[in-house]
Amino acid sequence: DAKTTQPNSMESNEEEPVHLPCNHSTISGTDYIHWYRQLPSQGPEYVIHGLTSNVNNRMASLAIAEDRKSSTLILHRATLRDAAVYYCILRDGGSNYKLTFGKGTLLTVNP
Amino acid sequence: NAGVTQTPKFQVLKTGQSMTLQCAQDMNHEYMSWYRQDPGMGLRLIHYSVGAGITDQGEVPNGYNVSRSTTEDFPLRLLSAAPSQTSVYFCASSPATLGYEQYFGPGTRLTVT
Numbered sequence: 001d002a003k004t005t006q007p008n009s010m011e012s013n014e015e016e017p018v019h020l021p022c023n024h025s026t027i028s029g030t031d032y033i034h035w036y037r038q039l040p041s042q043g044p045e046y047v048i049h050g051l052t053s054n055v056n057n058r059m060a061s062l063a064i065a066e067d068r069k070s071s072t073l074i075l076h077r078a079t080l081r082d083a084a085v086y087y088c089i090l091r092d093g094g095s096n097y098k099l100t101f102g103k104g105t106l107l108t109v110n111p
Numbered sequence: 112n113a114g115v116t117q118t119p120k121f122q123v124l125k126t127g128q129s130m131t132l133q134c135a136q137d138m139n140h141e142y143m144s145w146y147r148q149d150p151g152m153g154l155r156l157i158h159y160s161v162g163a164g165i166t167d168q169g170e171v172p173n174g175y176n177v178s179r180s181t182t183e184d185f186p187l188r189l190l191s192a193a194p195s196q197t198s199v200y201f202c203a204s205s206p207a208t209l210g211y212e213q214y215f216g217p218g219t220r221l222t223v224t
Contacts, residue, residue, distance in 0.1 A: 098144070101153030101155070102153050
């Protein structure tokens with residue numbers, strides 16, 4: 001599986017935008033970029049995914065570099081409830097349903 | 112919809128005991144999987160299934176068995192518990208459509224003494 005690299009931790013202030021980076025220099029043409037987050041003592045929760053184009057949904061935006069070797073998850077206005085571990089995952093769009101989790105980025109949101 | 116449910120929420124076992132962690136989903140998803148999460152780590156895939164009657168091994172399958180007799184249920188069996196299996200176990204499901212999100216259960220916290 002192609003690997004991703006994320007910072008171990010980031011901090012933000014409440015109601016400010018947050019940009020969470022992810023590097024995936026060995027991404028293949030069929031890999032989808034998925035983001036999940038895990039709130040304390042809960043199971044992971046899907047945030048967003050994309051293939052080539054930028055994506056928006058009610059939770060976040062995903063900006064994908066033109067060469068697809070990096071991406072950024074954007075939380076437009078962080079709330080205390082957004083404090084979680086955020087995982088950037090490459091998922092093979094061929095026949096592979098598996099998710100390979102790294103250690104993710106621990107996001108702390110300050111009031 | 113209840114989504115993905117897991118039972119029990121907590122379990123303490125003695126070394127050598129066996130038990131089954133239950134997982135059920137009511138979304139008619141073809142794909143189901145089991146992960147374990149050790150402290151400070153990401154999730155690691157134990158076993159997965161792409162449909163009733165079909166299972167396969169993930170990254171860390173040793174010491175665990177699975178079966179998939181129905182679309183809804185995907186139990187995980189610990190054959191002879193060991194302290195190294197102390198972990199939080201998550202079950203997940205998703206449609207077979209590629210690129211779709213996975214839905215995770217709330218987890219089972221297992222301690223083996």
